[in-house]
Amino acid sequence: MTRTTICMPCRLAAIAVAVGCAAAAFAWTAGWLTPKRLDAPHLIDTFETNYGVHPGYRRNHAKGLCVEGWFDSNGNGERVSRAAVFAPQQRTPVIGRFAIPGSNPSAPDASVPVRSFALLFKLADGEQWRTGMNSVPLFAVRTPREFYQQLVASKPDPATGKPDPAKLAAFNHAHPDTLPFRQWMATHTPSSSFANSRFYSINAFIATDAAGHARPVRWEVVPDTSYEPETAAQKAQPDFLSRDLDARLAAGPLRWHLILTVAAPGDPTDDATRQWPAARERIDAGTLVLQHASPQRIGQCRDVNYDPTVLPAGLAPSDDPLLAARSAAYAVSFNRRTREEATGAAAPAPSGQDSPP
């Protein structure tokens, strides 16, 4: 019989090989065998290599502040999405966060020409809608790989503390996708306040209405407060954005309109470097009202990961490759900073500053 003809060491070896293969497959899936693979920890490691570790803070958009308010839906959003947040007369509480890009939680506000606004809508039935928006309607790169390459090219030169212009130029030259973003930046002056800035979803999402029709959408919030450019006097104050917001909120609530832009067939949904034509249908879905701000060390937004793929029924991620990467990378950042909170490695809140410490 075959059973008796196979030698004992052969049978033991067969067991070892089978178990070894199962272990190796797991290790490969986890990325342990491919340290150069671009994965989420690798992306966040690169932020830490470039800009250092600031325990307790987000690895990007580290400097920010928390806001609270609500969204009053007017019902128009139901035309594209069955999400309960768009029902007529529906008021949904929101926890928001204004921030500036970068890993340094005490960077001067004027050091970057972009601002961000993240929102968490707490729907009545336990659903949530989280979005992370930028003050620029498009993104510089299309894929996670390009984002990583851009990050590597932006590594500050130890001698100057700034990115090497030659490396950045080389990156831009090799990636013409970045041109629309750079052109937009060259023609727009940052606003004087979070309150008079527009913020855009950047990525496309899929909205589904009550009848099951699915359409790609992007969204933006448009302030009631009119635009004014950042001034030279403001640029001299490292924390002018939070001071300005506190002063404005002390005088009364601030409002934005939430606009859904509906794609036409053929508009790209997988390319955040390209805007849709200006003629696309725009739906004013209601009013976002903010009435309170607090420093991020004590505000409710501190413990929120603004993962843009946390969506209510009626909204879903599109095929934009950046969305999954944002979700994966934000989770790593959240895991690291919450671990720093738990182990006491996070810096305590310094006193005498109204800016996020």
Place this chain on the structure above:
Amino acid sequence: MKRETQHFTAVARLLHWLMAVLIVTMLFVGVGMVSTVSRLHDTLLALHRPLGIALLVLVVIRAGVRVTRGTPPLPADLPGWQRVGAKASHYALYAMMAAMPLIGWSMLSAGGYPVVLAPGVQLPPIAPHNVTLYAWLRAAHTWVALALYATVLLHFAAALFHALIRRDGVLASMARGEPRRRA
């Protein structure tokens, strides 16, 4: 059948193999989704939560089946240390099978995430929104997952050892039913 069976009951075997496939899938989905930045991340994450809750339901049913229907005896000639190892690893597998979904559910609760099983279908939180708690549970989810996979591999190796080295019918007791033919 009242006589002492040498094989696991059909329902126990069904639960074992179904959960074996799901748990191994789940462990690979888990380590894959926290790593990849591709669109697979979204797909795997959407699969991970409902699969985890399904496994929680299955382990409760399975524990009930094990308590009420019992298990076939281990071979009488099995050395004591292997007997102890078998018992201990089985208890450890049950403990981790039950713990993993509960840790995952409470971890998402503590992190302030909605526990979405399908669009519009979410479970209530079972822990307070507290990032310190989240950090410990998140670490535990990883370490228990690694311990679970290590124990699964040990279990796999032991099954092969019974089948190929000892040839004592232990793997057959889970692989198939009682033979029809009786002496």
